[in-house]
Every structure is written in structure tokens, then in C-alpha cells.
Amino acid sequence: MLRAGDLLVFNDTRVVPARLRGRKAGTGGQVELLLLEGSAGRYRCLGKPGRRLRPGTRLLFNHGSLEAEVLSSDGEEKVIRFLGEEVSEQLARLGEMPLPPYIDRPVAPEDADWYQTVFARSPGAVAAPTAGLHFTGELLERLRAAGIRVAFLTLHVGWGTFKPVGKEELAAGRLHAERYTIPPATLQAITQAKTLNRRVIAVGTTVIRALESWALLRAVEASRALGESSAGIEGRTQLFIRPGFKFRVADGLITNFHLPGTSLLLLVSAFAGEDRITRAYREAIARRYRFYSYGDGMLIL
Numbered sequence: 668m669l670r671a672g673d674l675l676v677f678n679d680t681r682v683v684p685a686r687l688r689g690r691k692a693g694t695g696g697q698v699e700l701l702l703l704e705g706s707a708g709r710y711r712c713l714g715k716p717g718r719r720l721r722p723g724t725r726l727l728f729n730h731g732s733l734e735a736e737v738l739s740s741d742g743e744e745k746v747i748r749f750l751g752e753e754v755s756e757q758l759a760r761l762g763e764m765p766l767p768p769y770i771d772r773p774v775a776p777e778d779a780d781w782y783q784t785v786f787a788r789s790p791g792a793v794a795a796p797t798a799g800l801h802f803t804g805e806l807l808e809r810l811r812a813a814g815i816r817v818a819f820l821t822l823h824v825g826w827g828t829f830k831p832v833g834k835e836e837l838a839a840g841r842l843h844a845e846r847y848t849i850p851p852a853t854l855q856a857i858t859q860a861k862t863l864n865r866r867v868i869a870v871g872t873t874v875i876r877a878l879e880s881w882a883l884l885r886a887v888e889a890s891r892a893l894g895e896s897s898a899g900i901e902g903r904t905q906l907f908i909r910p911g912f913k914f915r916v917a918d919g920l921i922t923n924f925h926l927p928g929t930s931l932l933l934l935v936s937a938f939a940g941e942d943r944i945t946r947a948y949r950e951a952i953a954r955r956y957r958f959y960s961y962g963d964g965m966l967i968l
Contacts, residue, residue, distance in 0.1 A: 668966055668968065669810070669813070669815050669868070670814075670815070670866075671813060671814030671815065672814060672815075672816070672860070672863065672865040672866075673815050673816065673860075673865060673866045673867075673868055673919075674815075674816045674817075674818060674856055674857065674860040674865060674866070674867050674868065675810065675815060675816065675817050675818070675868050675870055675921075676818050676819070676820060676853065676857070676867060676868070676869050676870060676874050676878065677784070677786060677796075677799055677802075677817065677818070677819050677820075677870045677871075677874065678784075678796040678799060678819070678820060678821065678822050678824075678870070678871055678873045678874050678877070679784070679786050679787060679788050679789055679819040679820070679821055680787065680789055680790075680791055680792040680796060680821050680822060680823050680824060680873075681783065681787035681788055681789055681790045681791065681792060682764060682765065682782055682783055682787070682792045682793065682794065682795050682824075683702075683759075683762070683790050683791060683792065683793070684758075684759060684762030684763055684764055684765075684779075685701055685702040685703070685762055685765045685793045686699065686700070686701055686702075686762060686763040686764070686765045686774075687699070687700040687702065687728055687758070687761060687762055687763075688700075688728070688763070689726050689727050689728035689729075689733075689735075690726070690727050690728075691719075691724060691725070691726060691727075692724075692725035692726065692727050692734075693725070696716075696719070698714065698715065698716075698720070698726050699714070699715040700712045700713070700714050700715075700726075700745075700747065701713040701714075701765055701793060701826065702747075702758070702762070702793070703744075703793060703825060703826060704825070704846075705747075708748055708749040708750070708754045709738075709746065709747070709748050709749075710746070710747050710748075710749070711744055711745070711746055711747075712744070712745050712746075712747050713743055713744060713745070713826060714737075714745045714747075717740075717743060717745075720737050720740060720745055721737065721740060722737050722738060722739055722740060723736070723737065724736070724737040726747070728761055729757075729761050732757070733749065733751065733754070733757050733758075733761065734749070734750045734751065735747050735748060735749045735750065736748050736750065764778040764779055764782050765793050765794065766778060766782060767794070767959065767960055769959065770960070770961075782795050782960075783795060784796065784799035784800055784802065785802060785803060785804050785807075786799070786802075786807070786819065787799075789821045789823075789848075791821075791823035791846065792823045792824040792825075793823075793824065793825060793826060794824045794825075794826070794960075795824070795960060796822070796824055796870075796871045796873045796874075797871065797923045797959070797960045797961075797962075798870050798871035798872070798874075798921050798922045798923055798964060799870055799871055800960070800961065801921070801964050802870070816856060816860070818852065818853040818856045818857070819850070819853060820847065820848065820849040820850070820853050820874060820877050820878070821846075821847060821848045821849075821877075822845055822846070822847040822848075822873040822874070822876060822877045822904075823845055823846045823847070824845065824873055825843055825844075825845045826843070830843070830929075830930075831928040831929060832928060832929060832930050832933065836907065836930070839907075840907050841905035841906070841907050842905050842906070842907045842930055843905070844903040844904065844905050845873075845876070845903065845904055846901075846902075846903050847876075847877040847880065847901070847902060847903070847904055848899065848900070848901045849877060849878075849881055849899055849900045850899045851898055851899045853899075854881075854898075854899065854900070857878070857916065866918040866919055866968075867916055867917055867918050867919070868917070868918060868919035868920065868921065868966075868968075869916075869917045869919070869920050869921070870921045871920075871921065871922060872920075872922055872925075872931050872934050872935070874917075875908065875914075875917050875920060875934065875938070876904055876906050876908065876934075877904065878916040878917055879906060879908065879912075879914060879915060879916060879917065880902065880904035880906045881900055881902075881916070882915035882916050883906070883915075884900070884902065907930060907933075908930075908933065908934040908937050908938075909930075909933040909934070909936075909937050910933065910936055910937045910941055911937065912937045914937075914938065917938070918968070919966065919967060919968045920935070920938050920939075920966075920967045921964060921965070921966050921967075922935055922964060922965060922967070923958070923959060923960070923962045923963070923964050923965075924948065924951050924956055924957075924958045924959070924962055924963055924964075924965065925958065925959065926958060926959060932944075935967070938967060939967045947965065951963070
């Protein structure tokens, strides 16, 4: 389905061991945190049990060798401050890979590799860019040998990508912010592909969000000239792509089959058309395709 000259763009984010299990100081009640973003000991996170993690609550991890305090609570999100030194090293050692909740088994040591793309190199995601899980080193070499070009960007996948879309997101028209970086070489490769009338194929919905966020940021018109590409770009995107969106960069998409009610399914419907996607999903359900992280994939051209 691909041809020489096509440009595949991958997300090289690396999933970090962001899940922590501990106990509440005093009561000993079990606590689970999913660290979303932070530094210098201060992190945004999701916490269980959410209603009981009020500001001022003290948390203990690894039999008390690591301690934290809840600073604030805003619905599902909390802000946590870890106490002591060398916090980053302790979190890396104590944290678990944040497997999705529908993978109903304990986390295994092998998940550090399995729940990671073969080209992952930039730490920061709390979920894998799942379309990239379909690619092996051997397949990438076969693609290059066939004249298909490969480029990389980074979008650190956050929990907002997979969270069911609620009334708040629909009304605001934006999602939780995610950090992304597009290096100069990738921007130059995209510009060259468009100039030569070659297809740019995004491997995953996260890649589409990064590329289309860049296009909107630069107020790029749907034309072959994509503007200045000598410098890379870094930013945060809240782009919510749904039917009616005008795509400016991506000509194709490789993606998994996604769950109902998510922004991912809306993005795919916007790209391929709602009727076509509905028919594809009916067939996927009838043929018992596997959905989501370790699921089957589709190529949309």
C-alpha cells in the first residue's frame, strides 16, 4: 500500500514508569498515583482513592523511604510534593509501567520493553503511542529499502488522549495539553515531501495532533509551501480534532482501533469520514478484531 517517496512520521516518545503504589500515613490505606508531569519533586498526578487524597494528606512509598504530601486537589487531578533528595532516582526505581486498566494482569518486568516502541528514545509519556507498536526493527529496514522515508517527532502522550470525551471538552473544543517537539530534520522532510507531491503518513493519532498543531500555529495554508523549516518547534497542544477539521499536513494515517467515546475515535472519523469509519468498525467487531493498545491496526489513505 505504501510506495517509494512516501514519508512515514513516527512518535519517538518513551513511556516512563509513572505508576506508584503506597499507603497513607496514619491510616495505612492503599494509595495509587499516576504521575503525569513534574520536576524538582512537584508533580501533577491522578490519585486513587481520589476523594480521600485531600490537601495535607501524607503518603508513604517503599516502606516509608519516600514520602509525599498532597498540595492541592482539582477533581481527578492532584498536585503532589515529594520530600527528600534524589526524588527522580527513587521514582525511576519504584515506579511501574502504567499499563492501561483493561490489561487485567500484574505488571511484569517484560513490560518495560513490550509497552514501548522499538524506536522510543525521549522519556515523558504515560501511555505508549500504540500505532508504533506494530513496527519492528526489521520492518523499518524493509521500508527504508523500498524507498519509503522515515522521520520522527515527539509528543509525550498524557492521560487526556485516552480519557472519554466529556461535556467540558466538547464545549471548550480542546483537550488536556500535551508537550510536543518536531525537530528541524522532520520539518525539512515534510516540506520536501509536499514540494515533490509525496504523501506524508502519520503513524498514530499523536503524530497527527503534533503535525496539525504545528500547521495551525504557523497559520499554514493547505498548499505545497509549508513555510520555514530550518528551526525545530516545541510547544504544548490542546488540539481537539473532530469531524469538520481541515487537515493540512497528513495524507495518510496508521492507527489502532479505538474505544467509543474517545477523542481518538473522533479524530479518525474526521480523517476518514464518519460513514467509512462506522463501516470499518462494524467489520472489525464482526470479525473480532482486537482493539486498543495491543490491538489490530488500520491504514487510512
